[in-house]
Amino acid sequence: MGTAKDRGGFSAGLVALDPTLYGGFVRHPALDGDFDGPSSSRPPKPDETPRSLGYVGRIEVVCGSMFSGKTEELIRRVKRALYARQSVQAFKPRIDNRYDATRIVSHGATAIEAVPVATSESLMSRVLPGTVVVAIDEAQFFDRGIVEVANELADQGRRVILAGLDQDYLGRPFPPMPDLMAIAEDVTKVRAVCTVCGGTASRSQRIIQEGATVLVGGADSYEARCRACFRPRDMRPGEG
Numbered sequence: 001m002g003t004a005k006d007r008g009g010f011s012a013g014l015v016a017l018d019p020t021l022y023g024g025f026v027r028h029p030a031l032d033g034d035f036d037g038p039s040s041s042r043p044p045k046p047d048e049t050p051r052s053l054g055y056v057g058r059i060e061v062v063c064g065s066m067f068s069g070k071t072e073e074l075i076r077r078v079k080r081a082l083y084a085r086q087s088v089q090a091f092k093p094r095i096d097n098r099y100d101a102t103r104i105v106s107h108g109a110t111a112i113e114a115v116p117v118a119t120s121e122s123l124m125s126r127v128l129p130g131t132v133v134v135a136i137d138e139a140q141f142f143d144r145g146i147v148e149v150a151n152e153l154a155d156q157g158r159r160v161i162l163a164g165l166d167q168d169y170l171g172r173p174f175p176p177m178p179d180l181m182a183i184a185e186d187v188t189k190v191r192a193v194c195t196v197c198g199g200t201a202s203r204s205q206r207i208i209q210e211g212a213t214v215l216v217g218g219a220d221s222y223e224a225r226c227r228a229c230f231r232p233r234d235m236r237p238g239e240g
């Protein structure tokens with residue numbers, strides 16, 4: 001498929017507003033940061049990497065506190081890629097069994113299919129040659145090898161989207177997110193609403209439930225807090 005311009009002299013921006021023109025998809029690189037291959041490209045076949053067709057990969061990181069909508073944003077980007085008929089594979093760490101074993105589910109309950117993997121090495125071995133978009137949720141739970149894996153996948157011409165917590169419950173940088181943010185082409189910080197004051201929240205406050213002996217990682221154990229309301233220690237509900 002040629003660009004809009006060499007198909008009839010319209011500006012690409014105008015044509016992009018009406019994708020029904022020319023009876024097919026007209027992709028415009030400026031649209032919402034979506035991933036576009038070279039203008040004359042076809043999708044890669046199952047046995048060839050996007051790089052061999054001229055795709056230039058990139059790394060995107062979506063990060064923030066609990067309840068900030070990171071997973072929601074990851075799912076939104078994946079769905080847009082699927083609408084664009086790009087081949088997508090989604091992964092999540094195997095230890096995260098809070099909602100669903102084989103899907104990425106946000107607190108808002110939208111979901112996509114995802115493969116649970118135990119290590120970054122396992123993730124790498126499961127990426128198919130023709131996959132254009134690799135989505136990874138809860139990236140903070142992966143081993144540090146995920147940094148090299150993300151780099152390698154992007155070098156192969158793929159769009160790598162990682163979502164994860166940027167800080168732990170004490171407000172410290174959550175490895176390996178800082179390294180991923182450093183090598184990413186694009187970093188999006190998403191924000192929650194502070195449960196105490198209603199301000200913009202950037203921290204995950206850990207809450208100890210009365211009588212609980214084991215802290216589970218779900219919504220019950222955390223609150224989103226702003227910098228002023230955050231107490232970097234465990235708390236009981238209503239305290240602080």
Ligand SMILES: [Zn+2]
Nearest residue numbers: 194197226229
């Ligand atoms: Zn607050």
